[in-house]
Amino acid sequence: MEDTGIQDAAIFLMSLGEEEAAEVFKHLSPKEVQRLGETIARTRSVSRERVDGVIEKFTQEAASQSLLVSDTDNYVRAVLKRALGEDKAGLLIDRILQGGDVTGIESLKWMDPLSVAELLRNEHPQIMAAILVHLDFEQVAGVLKNLPARMRNEVMLRVATLEGIQPTALKDLNEVLFKVLAGGDKVRKASLGGVKTAAEIINMMGTQIETTVIDAIREHDADLAQKIMDKMFTFEDLTKLDNPAVQMVLKEVSSDALVIALKGATTELRELILSNMSSRAAESLREDLESRGPVRLSEVEAQQKEILKIVRRLSDEGQIVLGGGGDDGFV
8 A cells, every 4th residue: 555645745746736846856866756756647536635634734744844953064964864874874964065066976866777787887897886886775786687797796896895985086986977976075985885785785686696696706705705695684584683673673564565575485484473473463474375376586575675674774773683694793
């Protein structure tokens, strides 16, 4: 079922008219635009009562907001760090507050993975790695799926060994992407790339491609491959979560998505999930699993990936702790 908030936003934008709605879209992220656009496209008719309700809700919320922020710089920093986490927010904060022009790499975020792959196909793997680490892990995984296996493995090897991007390197990327990324001397070294980034990207690729990429990296550097695997958190690693964490994840997963995802799960993981549900919910899930016919592997992996996104978000927010894998040291 479509998220009520997205539906309300779509209805409100349609009520504004084309010109005003277009101005709103300019301030949204690529994913937000895509979700809203898809919702609007699927909307055929809305009752006058629903439209009035949405407009009234917006009016009430807008009236309750204050635009007074004493220190806008600190406000931006606090909001972005809360939303994205320290690492992801750091470079973006510098660019916003220093006025850096990142429209080149930002423009890639609006493109489908195949188009990005075609755009970068003839670039050196090192350049490709330096560009791709600026994009969302899911989009990067899609880009790499559209590259030849040998090139894909070369790029991932360089992502895994990338230790950061110097301001001068950001200027070089400017030229690669039509002089659209201005790093500037004030921009600190970007902590992008590395083992964790490689693990996050590979997590998004699906089991078959994941195996070939890891094998290719292992041939080059067995220790590096192991470090990447230690940082990866797969669907089966849900068994490493404690019961309260599993219950927290389950609260955000629909029953239908869970049924499909568990089609490809081990008995151990199924039992862990069932043991963290009420008796009635567990019985219903067992029946659904038994009655559900064959499901395509791609559909199973897609639902597992969505659940893993929830797990990682809860982990980033500090609500759950991911167990297993990697060393246990402090940094």
